[in-house]
Amino acid sequence: MKFKKLKKFLLGGLIGAFTLSLCNYMPIIAEEASKDLSYYMALDANSEEYQKWKADNLSKNIQSSKMYTLRSSSSSSSSSSGIQNEYINVISNGSNYSLGTIGGNPASQTDNNKKLLYGYPNFGTSYTTIRIDEKDYKFSPSSVTYTENVITASQTYDDIIVSLHFSLIYNQYSGREDVAEFSYTAENIGANNHNVGVRIMFDTMLGGNDHSPFRIPNIGDASCETDLVGNSIPEFWQSFDSLTTPTVIAQGTLKIDDASTPDRVRFTNWNMASKNFWDYSRAEGTSNGDSAVCLYWNPKSMSKGDTISCKTYYGLSSLQQDGTPPLAVALTGATRLEVLHNDSQTDSYAPNPFTITAYIQNVGDGLAKNVKAKLNIPDNMMIVDSEQDVVLGDLSVNSKMYQVSWKVWVEPSTIEIIKSYSVTISSDNTDSKTIQRNIKIPPLQANGPLKLYLKKGIMDDSSTLQNLDFKIENSSDNSLNINNYVSRYYFVDESPESDKITDLYYCGNSSTNNVPVEITYHKIPAPYKNQANAYLEFDFSEADVIINSNDYLRVLTGIHTSGWDTIITSNDFSAIDNSYNGETGFVLWTKMPIYDKSNFNKIWGAEPKDGYENAVPNLDISCIAHTLDKNNIVDMVINIKNNSCVPIELSKSLLSYYYMNDNDCNQMVNVNYVGGKINGKWISITDKLSAECDLLETKKDRANSVMQLEFDESSGILCYNESVDIHLQMYNENWSQEIFDLSNDYSYYGITDSNHIANNIIYCATYLNNTGNYAKYEYGEPIGNYKPTFSAFKLGEGDEDGNTLEDYNIFINKFSSDLNGILYNKYSLGENITNKLTFTNDNLYSILGSDIAYISGHGSRGGAIPIYANGIRPDYSFENDQQANTECEKLYSQLLTTDANIKTDYQNFGLFDSEYFYDNSYNKYYHKSSFDSNDIFSLNMKDHKNDNITENLQWIITAACSQINERNAENYGSEYPQSSSSQRWVDVLKNNKKLKGVLGYWGRGPSANDVNPDNEIIKEFLRLSTPLDDNGYGIYNIYDAWIVANEYFKIDNFIKGTSPCGLLVKDQYDKDCLYNSLISNEPVNFDKIYRYTAESKGKIFIDHEKQVVFDNAVKSISTYYNMTIEETEEILDDNYVEIDRTTYNDDGEYINEEVVEYLFEMNNSLPQLQLYAVQSCAKNSDSSVILRYNPNTDTVEEF
Secondary structure: OOOOOOEEEEHHHOOEEEOOOOOOOOOOOOHHHHHHHHHHHOOOOOOHHHHHHHHHHHHHOOOOOOOOOOOOOOOOOOOOEEEEOOOEEEEEOOOEEEEEEOOOOOOOOOOOOOEOEOOOOOOOOEEEEEEEOOEEEEOOOOEEEEOOOEEEEEEEEOOEEEEEEEEEEEEOOOOEEEEEEEEEEEEEOOOOOEEEEEEEEEOEOEOOEOOOOEEEOOOEEEOEOEEEEHHHOOOEEEEOOOOOOOOOOEEEEOOOOOOOOOOEEEEEEHHHHHHOOOOOOOOOOOEOOOEEEEEEEEEEEEOOOOEEEEEEEEEEOOOEEEOOOOEEEEEEOOOEOEEEOOOOOOOEEEOOOEEEEEEEEEOOOOOEEEEEEEEEOOOOEEEOOOOOEEEEEEEOOOOOOEEEEEEEEEOOOOOOEEEEEEEEEEEOOEEEEEEEEEEEEOOOOOOOOEEEEEOHHHOOOEEOOEEEEEEEEEOOOOOEEHHHEEEEEEEOOOOOOOOEEEEEEEEEOOOOOEOOOEEEEEEOOOOOEOOEOEEEEEEOOOOOOEEOOOOEEEEEEEEEEOOOOOEEOOOOHHHOOOOOOOOOOOEEOOOOOEEEOOOOEEEEOOOOOEOOOOOOOOEEEEEEEEEEOOOOEEEEEEEEEEOOOOOEEEEEEEEEEEEOOOOOOOEEEEEEEEEEEEOOEEEEOHHHEEEEEEEEEEEEOOEEEEEEEEEOOOOOEEOOOOEEEEEEEEEEHHHOOOOOOHHHOHHHHOEOOOOOEEOOOEEEEEEEOOOOOEEEEEEOOOOOEOOOEEEEEEOOOEOOOOOOOHHHHHHHHHHHHHOOOEEOOOOOEEEOOOOOOOOOHHHHHHHHHOOEEEEEOOOEOOOEEEEOOOOEOOOOOOOOHHHHHHHHOOOOOEEEEOOOOOOOOOOOOOOOOOOEOOOOOEOOOOOOOOOOHHHEEEOOHHHHOOOOOOOOOOEEEEEOOOOOOOOOHHHHOOOOOOOOHHHHHHHHHHHOOOOOEEEEEOOOOOOOOOOOOHHHHHHHHHHHHOOOOOOOOOOOOHHHHHHHHOEOOEEOOEEOOEOOEEEEEEOOHHHOOHHHHHHEOOOOOOOEEEEEEEEEEEHHHOOHHHHHHHHHHHHHHHHHHOOOHHHHHHHEEEEEEEEEEEEEEOOOOEEEEEEEEEEEEEEOOOHHHHOOOOOOOOOOOOOEEEEEEEOOOOEEEEO
């Protein structure tokens, strides 16, 4: 867009000063209309009804009796006046004003001709209040002048002259002249004192949106009443409607200099702000509706001749944007710093610190996990009030826009430079993206009489002796005596306990070579300064030497410690200047300030910033580890090195190495040597370190154990560049030969570079912080929660309706998202619906190595699950043997089993479910004598004693028939297998030491087209098992979740009961919540194994013994709800579920069988139960309650 000159415009094209008629828009709410105010304030500010009401009332020009208005009687017919450029347009009659865009941002076509203040392109409803001695005046000038790019006006209120100055200026946030300055100055011309304050009220409107969405740094979205004072006032506020495609981006800037910083800022409702000329009461958090911003400069006492000024800026802004999914990101902040001039000192930047804000929103199609924002800044900048990395957590799709702000300080520069800052957004499951923005940093001018030049090239970054060679030059036109000045060199003292010794080599100039100077060392008390905890002061009080104009005084000195410790200059404030380019001679140097000793005003240079909050230790911890003696010993060397000037306390510090105990042995540690340079001396402290290995209470990320190394209270301090080595060996108790695998250790996994820096070793220590107190220091990436591993396989066959991938996919997706699960390895998935499946030992080992496995398929009595190569059933009508052979190859020829020696001892052994085809023709392919041993895959660890398998399997879900079935040949006839499924699974539980239980079915397992299909069951089970809090507790424990997931009480008003589900479980492990069970690190111990089975029953089939139980249940339920037995029987369904429990000892031998509970359904839609029901079951309809009755304790509770 071609630049157009700023211009004024008047109705009729007149240019110059003129007198306005005081068509003075006063607040629009009349007394007679106030009764309607609450109605209209409750409307949507953008609704047609509200906008019509606002426009109609505006046109009435109603004045309030509470406003004191002093105006001239002169008038003009002009009704539309203002100033504009190619970007924005300010309209004002001096009393009211509005603002809008012309071309807006040249890079955007969406913000042309948009409103920024209500009423544009007319005068609008924004106005300014002048408060004088508790009386409020709406500023209403007698005349207004329009020049090339400025609106000016003035009005006298008795002794107070108030002047208005509106102009279009350069915007340091966009790099264009697209912001308006709204400025007022008041002067007391009378003899008496007066208290004068100013309120500027903007009736904000963003395009067509009269409910502007405010966005405030460090606060976020502000669509409700927000009142800010003091330090809580931000540098700026913004308003835009979309992060990915904003229509228009508006910004109000609040902090450039003292005049622009209000005492109070209020994001509020326009109706309230308009009818109240100064203050009013409104509850914090009340919705703004029709939005407005009020800026207050509190009344100040003014004597004769005093002036006060206040100003603010409002206009456009810009964002650096990347709106591509999944994470949309925008970045805003200054693109140029302004210079505040000081006649007697060095100029300064404004604003400094300045605010950088990033906006983040998930616009993808899935949850973004563990989102983080990181600010990247150059060396000449420093974050002053927050952390560089900010964790936002999980962001759901189309959730609110998140906002992160940092305040950044910029060090002074003597030359103009352009730097870049950026923000990187990352998450665990998305690609990171970085948005960058440039900022122009102008040079600062020194306005005092002296300047300082430093010979930077002679300074050594790491030496025991540091030399300083500098000269102070008289840059004024007059001679001056040097005895009134001091200069300082600010630095980081790496050895604060050592004495400092300075040697003066030379101090003089062309007139004298023996100028006295006193050099003293000073510690800076906490809080320390940025890159400085001490300084050298050069005091010329005794010099009495006149330095003529353009002459100088040169000083050459050296400094060292009493112990000749290494002195580092690369972290000293006074030795660092980003404009230094390696010159060898004297260079102009602002980092050594000069002070006027009479008042200690700084006349040259820059000082370090107070309270350097990043003055914390900077450690590197490296680790070199390898295994010895056939991998059953770990040899390790750990080095802790302090790279910072802040000493770290070794005493009582703790180092934690997290690892995965691969062999279930107890581990021991031998510490062979500990020593290094500590407190400036090379010493051994082997006797001051204790070491031990412990099992974690719950598993963590790639760790179930921790080796902890603790230094005792007399271990000493690590100063700058000092380090300590730890040599140790970890081994199994009694030197057992089980192996170590370093590759799956959390702390070893964090070693990422050739220097062996161990990012995942955790080290906790203390240090003396900038406030003089001991603070906690932590090194290393905190270890995360354990992510349970899983495997899942679809092995069965059937028609397209009955055998689908839905249950398989639901388990994978929900276990991953809701229980934070991850695949065990690349062999942990397999299905035969979309491709042919060939099961391998790698698949088997992945099941045994996972924490939980989901197996969906056909099940056979005897503890076997056939593995079908193809999951979709073929056509059984064969035209010839060749076709039959071809089709039969699609059926199963592999077996997942509970015993490698199962042979043919399971039900329905063969290629088909039946001896006959469905067309009743004989299946001559029925009988098959055996399987190849390579095609039998046993889950029983007794079959893998020499296979070197990692065993982790804790729970297995068999979505298959008959895996909890107890029928065998001995009890039910020869057509059944010799060993039942339950017997064989009990044997698996005995031999698999980490396995806690098996979930499955004693009868027919569900398919995809059942009344309660397999996909709904596994979805409900995982829903009920999903952790509700950080403690990992789900809605139900494992037992309850499995029973409830398999219930389907109400189907078409007919009671169906439950799927024939069951559990085999060691002791009470089913009473744990699933997530807690999977992350538990406790050894699995048991005395008994329980088999639970759920079966639908009906009162019509009840035997005498159980009739007694049923009657007892009715009595207990009646008592529980305080109803009569007749009332209970009326609403208690005759169908119920019976839960049986069979108990085995730890050797798998049968002990007994009993009924442990009954589940009943009651209709709570009936009046009787509505009076009494405690809660409704989430699984069932609102008209039913599920009760559980324990016949052993004769107790009732709602499920």
